[in-house]
Amino acid sequence: MKFGLSAVSLFSGAGGMDVGFEQAGFNVLFANDIDEAACQSYNLNHSIKSHCGDLRSFTDEISKFKGVDVVFGGPPCQGFSVAGKMDPDDERSQLLWSYLDTVELLQPKAFICENVKALAVNSRWSNVRERFFDKAASLGYKTAMLVLNAADYGVPQARERMFIVGLKSDDSSISNNSLLNDLSIELANQQNSPESIADLIRRLGPAGSEGNSKVCSAVITYAKKPVLRKSPYAGMLFNGAGRPINSFGIALTLPASMGGNKTPIVDEDEIFNGKDSYVAGYHKSLMQGTPPKQGYAPDCLRRITVDEALAIQTFPSNYKLAGSQSAMFRQIGNAVPCELARVVAVSLSSVMNKHSGSLAAA
Structure with a gap:
């Protein structure tokens, strides 16, 4: 009792x-x-x-x-x-x-x-x-x-x-x-x-690994007409409303509309391999007047996973979700x-x- x-x-x-x-x-x-x-x-x-x-x-x-x-x-x-x-x-x-x-x-x-x-x-x-x-x-x-x-x-x-x-x-x-x-x-x-997003993701492991398996497959493409802000993590450098997350900071509010191109973006090379932020570098070049790129973003950039979204919302690590992946993201964003x-x-x-x-x- x-x-x-x-x-x-x-x-x-x-x-x-x-x-x-x-x-x-x-x-x-x-x-x-x-x-x-x-x-x-x-x-x-x-x-x-x-x-x-x-x-x-x-x-x-x-x-x-x-x-x-x-x-x-x-x-x-x-x-x-x-x-x-x-x-x-x-x-x-x-x-x-x-x-x-x-x-x-x-x-x-x-x-x-x-x-x-x-x-x-x-x-x-x-x-x-x-x-x-x-x-x-x-x-x-x-x-x-x-x-x-x-x-x-x-x-x-x-x-x-x-x-x-x-x-x-x-x-x-x-x-x-x-x-x-x-x-x-x-x-x-x-x-x-709070812990940083980098620490949180390192704790879970790379996308697709056993502890971080529910991968979001929505592609990331460059915006033809980027919307630039002072911060690399504001504005719109890539298509869709899913903005990049500062690996050594925290996420913005996770929306219930995650699951497609509204899913936030992270840089695995920066998190796991200690490389410079691709997003910060690309943002700097745009601010200096370099023309925007076209097509797909590099493989080091990806959408956050269901497991990462759960962790960002501080659900227990063994929390189970039912439904399709979009339903899972919706439940997390609504919580x-x-x-x-x-x-x-x-x-x-x-x-x-x-x-x-x-x-x-x-």
Whole structure:
């Protein structure tokens, strides 16, 4: 039997956020997602089975967990993302309210709602934020909104995400501001530097090796009209949206659209053979006015593998994924980095323990 805080997971995907919460000592009792491949992946790695389908069709099953300690999850973000159409009428945007409906149903002691940074900072969504906070307050929750960069917490990826944390308390001395302060202190104590992409890939081995076998075969060709930026790792030197990664730095946000030419690029010669960066050299020549090359890029450049993408998202090394390769990349890109989820879960657990005498029961 597991002990510790209990939790219900919503919009669970392949289970990245669940991994972090479980590592933090939470006992996840229920999980759900609408993506069949993601549910299959979840089931391969967790002790419970993910309920596959529309969250709104599982009200009876979920209601059994009324009074659970924590509800967590990230409603689909495409409706709010700057990478999407930012359409407030997008059906997926409405799932934010389905999330709150579940909080209202279960009355947990606390909740964590994860989403894209744009929902927290873009003026277009100010009315959505206000509505969310008003609804949470009407249910008895103090709330705090944080924007966290996964790279600050040991994740080798510059991935900024929003977290709204709610705490159900009947203690009038606990305010939204004091909750934010408590969480910020806990999070500051857990900051950690990530490993470089080169170290991560050397740990896994060359693409195609036993520990790094799920190779992405999407070709890399030179852009006929390169878009140049100051950094070799910005702009567009090659066709497609998959930009090169600085081997001795960290990755940019991994998108759910990986698997084709939107998959990031690495330089194996630089990583394994100590050669100078081909990308940096090519970028320098372009900046000096040399005409762009045409055709295929050299073999030392390749797309990152599924295994590398999993590691960048800090999934356990033995994590299994179901579905086609594109489905695997989609699941990885949609996930909350496991280590970031663990840090947030530990921080919430500490704050809940601090206020354990005043947390309102369902």
